[in-house]
Amino acid sequence: MRNIIQNLLLILFTLTTLSGFSAVTSVGEINVEGETKGIVPASSTIPLIVSLSIDRSLAEPGEEIKTIEITMPNGFITRLGDFKYINRDGIELIARAVVSGGNVLRVELTNPIVDFQNSLYEIAFDSRTPNTVFEAIFKVLLRNTEDVPIGEFIRKGQADGKINNDDFSLQVIPNVPPAPVSGFIVEADTTGENDVTLRWEKSNDPDVNGYIIYRNKEFTIKVEQRSSTTYRDVNVTPGNHTYQITAYKTIFLQSIRSPIQTVDVLEDTAPPEPPTTLRVVTSNEGVEIFWMGSVSRDVSTYKVLFGSTESENLQTFPDGEISAEKRANESPEYRYIDTRLLEIGSFTYAIIAIDEAGNESSPIKKRYRVFDRPYPNPFTPLSNDPDFNTVIFPARVVDDADGEFSVLLFNLNGILIRTLNAQIGETELKWDGKDENGEIVESGIYLYQIQVGDSYKTGTIILAK
Template sequence: MKHRSWIFILFLTLCTYWPNMYLMAAVTSLGEINARGDDLGVVPASSNVELVITINIDRSQAEPGEEIKTIEVTIPPGFLTGANDVISVNREQTELDVRPEMIGRILRIVLVNEVGDFTTSLYEIVLRSKTPNVVVKQASFKVILRNLKDLAIGEYIKPGNADGRPNNNDFILEVIPNVPPNPVRHFRAETDTKGENDVHLSWEPSSNTDVSGYFIYRDNNNQPLITLRVREAKQAVDVNVPSGNHQYMIRAYKSQLLKSEPSQIISVNVRSDTAAPVSVGTLTVQTFGETVKLIWTASLSRDVEKYQIWRDETVVPDGEIPAKAEKEEYEFDYQYRLPKGITVYAIVAIDEAGNESERTIQKIRIFEKPYPNPFTPLSDDPDFNKVVFPKRTIKDAEGEFLVLIFNLNGILVKTLAADALMTKLEWDGKDESGVLVESGIYVYQMQVGSDTVTGTIILAK
């Protein structure tokens, strides 16, 4: 009988608390941990670091009982952290009033004012910690939210890119030996020999197999100018360096918190940029009614700031396009009805000093349409008894001027060819034998050099 009573009490308890345990599913979260000054998720052993826990909490679908009262962090073995090591807790860059508690390896950050609104917010917890004195391949942190009744709101927060930056994006840190890499040897810095205001840097790659990359510094700046994430790297280029004297130094790093001693400092005198950029690779011009579209490949020069689009001898409206790093192809379109004849488009690459590349040119030809259309070969009016195929009288119209006329069965009816001085060709409606063809629709193909255009004409008797 007593056994049945305990079962009944257990049943009532589950009925009371089970809904609270599983009503916590509407709040979703994503989080990560990074060491201050490091975005690789790597920290040296036996070192004092600042850890930054970032959590993106979506409360847009929150339900009653899901108010956030406590953020609970499980600290992995070997990391020494106490309640007094919590530096700050921010919500959307506004500091929150909290009461940190440490119970064993669990850091409980109790919010003085619980969060009960329905907004999505970014939380940042900054705390001090002493790292383990041994190597740890995967030290896992766990974070969970708790409500006013100290019940878990859902499961442990899932790892992911919470802060929107390409860094650790996980709740796992790696602890590596606290042994800095050897200094970089044979570091050199040389100015460009072709007129660019660039500095070419080279060195001997580190022999330490656990080196992650290199930091390159300029002019005593504590922040790296260039960060390389490849141990085998042995050269880099500092582009668009201001003219004058500059000092360069390099350090190898295993983590961003574990760097080698600085290399020797190299001084260089950089002159103003006088080198024109490399011309753009290819240029294509397309027309769609009154829309002109240009497509070109980027210049190989790294200091290009913009591209200028020319039509004949004028820059087109809004025809300066900013250059973007790593972008390989550009497109530009605008409204313009091309005139008959040849229009010349050009793209010019311009660098930060105003140096211009040679123009990359593309010509586009718009033919005159034959007239009159329809025409009547038997008419007494000379303006209507033959069809005229005009060639624009322009000095750069190169190549043979030729017109081929076909019937609708695809049979060639007449070939018209012009000598070098002729600006138009005429057809009187007769075939190669001099016989007047039947009334109807005929297809023409007009060609000047490599440019061709096709259309139809109507012959009426």
């Protein structure tokens, strides 16, 4: 009976394999190293990277990955020594390469993949391209420890999380370089910045994908638009520099370099533009300071300063230097939290921008007032001055209280006209003079009740239109 069951399982596994079904799901793409488009010149040696997103979370027995097999189109040739590496999530795996017929590259892993993780695999190798022009389709297959295919060929799709080819095809184009770039000139900045502006005439070759600028013959800058005719090289080291430019179809098929242009770059003496849109908000974490960055591209640091409104001498917080560098997907706003408990009074927060040469912008300032009562009182909701058109109710008005924070507003007849409720973490509530219907109430005296937890405090507010 046991033998019958084992034979049935073997037959089921064989049928599943033959049908191309696999619990391992994968998508992949092929890219030219250093390129975003899948274009290669004919009759060239090109560095290629195959990226595979392989999900083994539902893998079944017999789907352990031992070999990744890449079949290249006719005319593409790779040799044993052309294999560079295979990485899994950035960590290199131990493997050996086997080449069959010049166009089949088998990457055999020393340790098969048996876990149930979703990972990114990258295989890097060089290949010779054919001398004919066509769309070249690559195929990738996973094989198990018995060298049996795990499902069908991997489907094409976004795998590496980058904006690039996202396909298993490469377009082979004629190995004819574009014409040299015309009208190339360079100019050093004359306003105190250590920048260089470069200009040139647009290429009329529709196969050109952009331009490569060479500073001092080696350092390269890639401009990825054929329509571009200008580039500003920012924060160039002061001194004498040379520039050249090429047009490129791919980075492996460029025009000859333009004649050398020489420029003298002076020290950076120009202060950056100040930051913008400074706002100060009270929360349960403290006083939060938010600002938008300077438009100047050479800003390296922001400095947060503080002082009393009456004093011109603002001091930098000990931890108040904030890097201008932003990570991907990070909010465009910068943020700093003053965690101190401030005394009653009027204070100033300021932000300055500092460039790589240490030049400082003028400060952007914001006044911040700490009261033990609602302020301003009286207030004028029709005023354009933000310091007087809204009344602020601080939670600290109610001493030594904790809990939900709200404000009730009544007219002199005792009728409730507005309820303000704080969100979690809010320590101030603002009233713009409007009732629950969004209409500004009449001028006069209004009663308020500030409630924090089970404690409350009452008083009057004067509204003057």
